[in-house]
Amino acid sequence: MSSPASANSPSAGTRRKVRPGHIELDAQENAILVHYVTETLYCDASGEVTRSESIPGQRKIKVDVSDLHRDNVPVVAREIVERSKIIHPSRTTEVEDLLTQLIAPPIPPASQPQPAAAAGPSSRQRGDAYGGGGRGGGECGELLQLPLADVGMLDDYLEKLYDEAMEEKVAGARALLSLCASPSSLVHLVEHESIVGVLSRVLRDEGRKSPDLAMCVVGIFLVMSHFTDLHALLNAHQVAESTVRLLEYENKRWLVRLQELRQKRQGIVDTTKDMTDDDKQKALELEERRFSRVQRRQSRLVYSAILTLLHLSEDIGVERQLVAHHSLIRCLVPVLDRSPWTHVELTMVALTYLKKMAIIGENKDEMRRAGVLPKLLRLVSCVGGGTQTSPFVLLLACRLLYNLAFDPDVRVELVEGTASGRGSVLKILTDLLKEPRYRQVSLRVLSQLTQDDRCKSLLTYHNDAIPMLLQLVIHFPEQKVGRDLVSVAVNLSTHPRAAEIMCDTKLMDKVVDRVMKTRDALLCKVVRNVARHDVSRPKLYEHLNKSSIRMSHWLKEFARLAQTSLDAPELLVELLGTLSSMSVAEIRWLDLEGLIDLIHKLLSEGCGMTFAFSPLTGAINEAIDDIVLECVMLCGTIAANDSEAMVHLASPRFLTLFQELLTAKQEDDEIVLQLLYLFHCFLMHDQTRDRVMRESEISQFLLDLLRDSNLAIRKQASDSLSIIVEFDPQLADKVKELKYQVHNIEWCQIVRREEQGEILASEIARRARDGNRDGGGHLADEEEEDEFDDCDGRPGFLLWDEDEALADRYWGDVLAAT
Incomplete structure (x- = not known):
């Protein structure tokens, strides 16, 4: 039978895992038997498990009893646990009990012999x-x-x-x-x-x-x-x-005993009796041992009580009743104050229970009020040094922290440092990233914290954080980077300073290389976000185009990759978005072979494209709209930075397509706004202005969009019309009239209705007297009513003799009745 160490060595098509079992004593051979089960999973070429088998085994650990006595039992137990790879450190106490039995094995009472056939459970x-x-x-x-x-x-x-x-x-x-x-x-x-x-x-x-x-x-x-x-x-x-109720009482008893211990310590230190320093030290150690012995017994009771409640809480109704009427959370949180390295099992069961309840919003709020955050940070910060927390305790604490971090208020409290006096939570999580066994759960917590801009900003002050994350991304063992890791990278890349640090690490070329090799859409989003920022974009372009780096043609590779990614819309969106973010004048877009044709193909066939369904993009229609939007944005980037390529985009085949998109996507404000910006770029250059004004109906589109409900669209349409008016005087009067109507839309509507006979003189009179508002043509006080001549029950005419009467562009609802 293979040893546990060799059972863990992976082979082609198989995966092996060793699950430790119970530990027992072999008193005849002075050894400890460690039972385990080796699970072997057989996988096919795609990584799916086809079959599995479990093989039990045991490992015998010889114990030298010649030097074993009660005083050195803890030391020998720790040495055995450190040498054995299948005994977890949390079971050190169990090994100590077995060693104690090896020194003095229990002898059953002679008055109660137990025959073998009637022996009870072991x-x-x-x-x-x-x-x-x-x-x-x-x-x-x-x-x-x-x-x-x-x-x-x-x-x-x-x-x-x-x-x-x-x-x-x-x-x-x-x-x-x-x-x-x-x-x-x-x-x-x-x-x-x-x-x-x-x-x-x-x-x-x-x-x-x-x-x-x-x-x-x-x-x-x-x-x-x-x-x-x-x-x-x-x-x-x-x-x-x-x-x-028992648990609540035991918590109070623990606080009382802790206070008594502190008083005894102080009393020994302040004693005036003839005691030497050694005597005081021995007295302190004696009190410590007594307190530890009592607390171990109490911890067993509290452990059993919490575990019983955890089992009964499988019924959510029971759990809610305990939380609402018996303050269960207030009883569990103080348990975390006990030493996590001497009360491992107790801390673990309390964390497990709290983690289970933290998924309910009311329970999460109660935990915050009970002060659970400082206690969790104390647990996760005990890494390294002589007081290292048990790995299981630390993992459970991080998982509970992850459940709580879904709340924005919790994230603020953690990031601002109000929950811990031991240092920044970001520093703690960054240190945990260096430990492989804590890496995944710490990344999950970071993925929640980095949703807030404040956290992103503070994380940039930790010099090792961002370079370490990029190194983890580059060296990730699987083809696609893990979701937890890439989500942290995506969140950080949206922050300008973090994106700049990513470029300064000189690792972005390896990230881009991995994108091209693995076709990872989420990792491509990181590159896209970095390219969006004005500060990091030049650094990214300069770094990737150095002659010493083989990535100097990465834009061509991205364009080629986009042409072969029609079956992966999520990757295609990110590739087009990355190219559209590269607003750099040095780029010659016509050198990217096939890019212009790809854009025309995607725009012309966008409404009829057939992509394989992908869970990352959701519905296919949403993927198509995203692709169309990215194509239009890419056209805008090309037109704004490359006049030669802009001429190709202003050709008749593209102009017709852009006008059709304006009609087909008029409900999508993002696409309409980007199309208006593209036409604005065409109108700004002499090479394309005449063609656009002559061969397209953009003027009419712009006039119609002046009435759009979106302010950004109205502003962009107004700016473009201002350019057209300079070169088309015949359209100037129409544009001025339409702008006037848009600016005074309410007044014009009333005039139009009045001309159609829809407003009666009595309604006009009521509007004239209605309200006392400042500006807008309404009466501000009673004295202004004297300016009207009420004749035959009709409101009179305003006096327009003075220039100041025309100063107010909005004349209100007061009209002359005909």
């Missing part, structure tokens, strides 16, 4: 049933040694719970917990008519008096909560409510 099985097996078994080690129990004495055990002596209650609860370790015995407990109700009452009334009693009762509920069919029974007896 210690490992009891630990698994309780929740202490596997990775989280370290904190429940003391509960593995349970008394032997007989299911026939179930009523006797239940009777002990009613005894006044606490020792009897604990003994009865321990016996019931021992029965829960066996599935056959668990059936009898569930079928008993009153046992769950009694246990819930005992936990609610007596749980605070005895931690041992609370530990046993919660352990019973934890075993039952593993079975979904028993959730209704547990909820009927309010087990979740009783557990939350």
